[in-house]
Every structure is written in structure tokens, then in C-alpha cells.
Amino acid sequence: MSAAASAISGRRWLLVALAIFLAQIAILYAMGRVPICECGYVKLWEGGVNxxxxxxxxxxxxxxxxxxxxxxxxGLGWLVLRRAPVTARLSLAVLIEAGWEILENSPIIIDRYRTATMALGYSGDSILNSAMDTVFMAAGFFAASRLPVWLTVVIAIFFELLTxxxxxxxxxxxxxMLVWPVEAVKTWQGGV
Structure with missing residues (x-):
């Protein structure tokens, strides 16, 4: 494939990723999710967990x-779409993340979070938060595409240990806790 054809293919896949992202937002809106926090303002960072x-x-x-x-x-895209452009792999990543964001904001998962995890008062994400979750996923995707594997793993472990x-x-x-709740973990997460 020529460089020009490759660039056109890359741009098309980027448009696919954007279309999936916009569909995520539209579906969340159709599900009745609130656009922004019901508090009426937008913050860059919310430091409270509960x-x-x-x-x-x-x-x-x-x-x-x-x-x-x-x-x-x-990593998944590299495994299953190794020969595809990175933007095709990004489209797969956005599809998976958008699917999760929609599922996460469905009544069945919201109720599961409330009963099985530390998120007792969880009522779902705002559309803004859900969209930004997908944007942060894309940032992680692009970071992984540029960073050495060992550094990506170190950053992931650091994030897991820190949070x-x-x-x-x-x-x-x-x-x-979502898939197989452990009462001891739930107790520890509750600070007891």
C-alpha cells in the first residue's frame, strides 16, 4: 500500500473511531443519562470517591x-489486528470502551455496583464523565503505542498501587468485585 493510500485508510479509521465515540454519547443521552453533574457545574477533577x-x-x-x-x-489490537493501521486498532479500542461505558450505565450494572462493590451510592456516570473516560482510554492507547512495553507495564502497576x-x-x-465479590475485600474497601 502506498503512503498516500495508507494515510487515507488511517483517516477513515479515525472517522470510524469518532463515529463510535459520538454514538456512545448519543446512546447515553437516549438512555436518560445526565449531560453533566446535577450540581450544575463542571470540575476538572473530582477527588471524592463516595x-x-x-x-x-x-x-x-x-x-x-x-x-x-x-x-x-x-495490546489486544496488536495481537488481533497486527497488520492493520494503528487507527483501525484504535477503532476497536473505542468500540470496546464505548460498549463498556454504555453497559456500565445500564440499570443492571449500576445495581450490581451498588450491591457488590464499595460504590453504595453509585448512580451511573454523567455523559461528560463517560465521554472523558473514553478520551482517557484513547490517551492510554496512544501512550502504549509510543512507550516501551516495560514502561507501560510499570505505569499500569503504579496506577493500580496508587489508587x-x-x-x-x-x-x-x-x-x-463486579464479577466475583469477596466480602473481605468489600469490608476492607469500606474502611472497616
Whole structure:
């Protein structure tokens, strides 16, 4: 494939990723998700974990998890679409993340979070927060595409240890508690 044809293909895949991202936003809106925090303002960072502002603003303690999603999805894309342009792999990553964001904001998953995890008052993400989760995933994806594998792994481990220490939650614990809740972990996360 010529350089010009490759560039055109790359741009087309970028448009596919953008279309998936916009569909995510439209579906969340159709599901009745609030566009921004019901508090009426937008914050760059929400530092409270068990607050009404969590999962409502641009970033929060779960942002590192979404960056790690990007690392993982880059690896998956490399495994299954090795010969495809990086933008085709990005489209796959955006599709997976958008699918998760939609599922995460469905009543069944919101209820699961409330009953099985430390997120007792969780009511779902605002559309802004959900969209930014996808943007942070894409940032993680592009970082993984540029960084050495060892550094990507070190950053992921650092994020997991940092959030695990500071808020008693991280991507690993979140998945564990969503899929197979462990009462001892739930008690520890509750600070008891």
C-alpha cells in the first residue's frame, strides 16, 4: 500500500473511531443519562470517591483505570489486528470502551455496583464523565503505542498501587468485585 493510500485508510479509521465515540454519547443521552453533574457545574477533577460528584466530572480517581484500559486495548489490537493501521486498532479500542461505558450505565450494572462493590451510592456516570473516560482510554492507547512495553507495564502497576492505596479501589479490584465479590475485600474497601 502506498503512503498516500495508507494515510487515507488511517483517516477513515479515525472517522470510524469518532463515529463510535459520538454514538456512545448519543446512546447515553437516549438512555436518560445526565449531560453533566446535577450540581450544575463542571470540575476538572473530582477527588471524592463516595461523593455525589464522583463519576460526574471530567476526571476522578477512576481515570487511571481508563488509561490502563487503553494500554490493554492497545495490546489486544496488536495481537488481533497486527497488520492493520494503528487507527483501525484504535477503532476497536473505542468500540470496546464505548460498549463498556454504555453497559456500565445500564440499570443492571449500576445495581450490581451498588450491591457488590464499595460504590453504595453509585448512580451511573454523567455523559461528560463517560465521554472523558473514553478520551482517557484513547490517551492510554496512544501512550502504549509510543512507550516501551516495560514502561507501560510499570505505569499500569503504579496506577493500580496508587489508587489501591489512596482510595482502596483500582481496576483490578473493580473487576474482581463486579464479577466475583469477596466480602473481605468489600469490608476492607469500606474502611472497616
Amino acid at each position: 461523593t455525589s460528584g464522583n463519576s460526574q466530572h471530567i476526571s476522578d480517581w477512576y481515570t487511571p483505570s481508563h488509561i490502563i484500559h487503553g494500554f490493554l486495548f492497545y 489501591g492505596y489512596l482510595i482502596r479501589d483500582n481496576l483490578t479490584l473493580n473487576v474482581l
